[in-house]
Amino acid sequence: MIKIQAREARERFEKILRGRGVPVKRAAKVALEMVRNSLEGTYSHGINRFARLVEYIDKGYIRPEASPRLLGAMGAFERYDGELGFGITNAWFCMGRAIEIAKTQGIGCVAIGHTNHWLRAATYGYQACEAGMAGICWTNTRPNMPTWGALDPHLGNNPLVFAFPFSDGDVVVDMAMSQFSYGALEVAALAGKQMEVPAGMDEKGQITTDPGAVFKTRRALPIGYWKGAALSFALDIFAGGLSLGNTTSAVGRLGTDEYSLSQVFIAINYRAATPEGVSEEIVRGAVDDLLSSRPDGSGKPIVYPGQRMRATREKNLREGIPVNEKVWDDIVNLER
């Protein structure tokens, strides 16, 4: 591991993107958000993922100049075609539209099809919180998880976000429908570790905590078994059905790379017609109550979702972002 300063990473990313013909402002936004993901602790969707982003530009899956095109609208609901633009800028646009709508309508909902991977899901939840709105959003993915009782993947892990502003650090849940990502399983397998809780099925069809076994069968477990499988499917139906874009099965038919996804963004102007500070007080009461839970002695930290983000960000700003040396070398070599 080496440490890279956020600013250095951003400047390098911008240069690489501009070298691929990405317009200046857009390159700056994509670089900013990818580095921010690492800064705030979501390493899998930050610097570690940048080389793949560039690969997808080179392969033509991402069209650097494309912007969302309005397909239809009614009141507080809008539908866009993402035209295969950057997932980050498309998603930012959509949550931005939802926020704008919610300013006068109380709630805004934007669906987008034919867009790309939005990298860190939580980003668009934080975007809503920064605008003083509660945010809900989700994306579908390519098939990467079997349904309960099945051998082959027909479900996506479809990350889902619920975000609510809070002055001590926004309450932000960002969760995929699989218990663990294949990335996390791979890291644990290489380190010779077992997962803390059941991770998937082994070759005999038994539930196992062995990451290597699950990595082999590709039978990752949905959270809550049949429950997460059901929620994953519903999120996909909503994403495809609202955007008129691809469902997970249609994304799977595009090949083994993941592009042309569907997403939904909802912003709720919960402060509308609310006396100043009332909602904040309600959230504080709930947070204080949760944090007063009696620890079970296992040493697991008792936290509210989103609580640790600020500290991680501050540490990484101060000390630099931990990056694998080879990952960084590969990025440096992307410069043209």
Place this chain on the structure above:
Amino acid sequence: MIKIQAREARERFEKILRGRGVPVKRAAKVALEMVRNSLEGTYSHGINRFARLVEYIDKGYIRPEASPRLLGAMGAFERYDGELGFGITNAWFCMGRAIEIAKTQGIGCVAIGHTNHWLRAATYGYQACEAGMAGICWTNTRPNMPTWGALDPHLGNNPLVFAFPFSDGDVVVDMAMSQFSYGALEVAALAGKQMEVPAGMDEKGQITTDPGAVFKTRRALPIGYWKGAALSFALDIFAGGLSLGNTTSAVGRLGTDEYSLSQVFIAINYRAATPEGVSEEIVRGAVDDLLSSRPDGSGKPIVYPGQRMRATREKNLREGIPVNEKVWDDIVNLER
């Protein structure tokens, strides 16, 4: 087990409710929905729960004549005080308002505080589907689940619904954030069965499938461990923060009975600006793909969420609803 015809149950319920001073139309609606829950396979929130509903009227937690009172509104968002009316009629009213708003606004969102248990969560998803809308709704509950790493319950199991219309049977996910309800654990413990997957913590703090052990520790597992704990908390924050009503912790402070809950209802008019039949085709493609999954040989049925409801309903209409004899006797004795 005896079999009770839906019509007989409904008439008896209406009579009992009217005997408690419940207005005629409201008694009919509550009776209809409680029997429908059993008819459609959610036995825990139908006939089996009726005696408790009456108990809550008698205790004054449910005010039979109360209706939601508008607290504030902005565009497509409305907030109500449930005035401790029936959970069923309050929730039906709220999803009805969300649907009405969505007819012209594309989406409608209604939050309600100080309401009561809505019984089967899926009911309000089906309500949206029957109006040709996609529906999302959730409720908080009293504290009944510890967060990950904790001994004592500070989270609710907060059922969440995603519902999307589909001609073969609506796609409806209705899931609590706990892997199993205490009701289900109790039934399994009495039958001397183990749960199919981990259900909670035993007295040594080990994850167990033994329902009796979990029933004793009251340490039910959230779906996906830390993930379901986080989602449960977020749903509660949204329910309290949007309605300005009670969060789970505040409900817990009311005592050991469960009343004065908070709920959120969203209806999405996804057919707005959509060519006829396009969404249906998208859903059908996803359903067909899911159902083409290769079974793993365990005998678990591969289904989409909501798929089996119609068949259950038809069977129970034909053969009568299976009811425990003692449960039915207790109901009969409620007549005045």
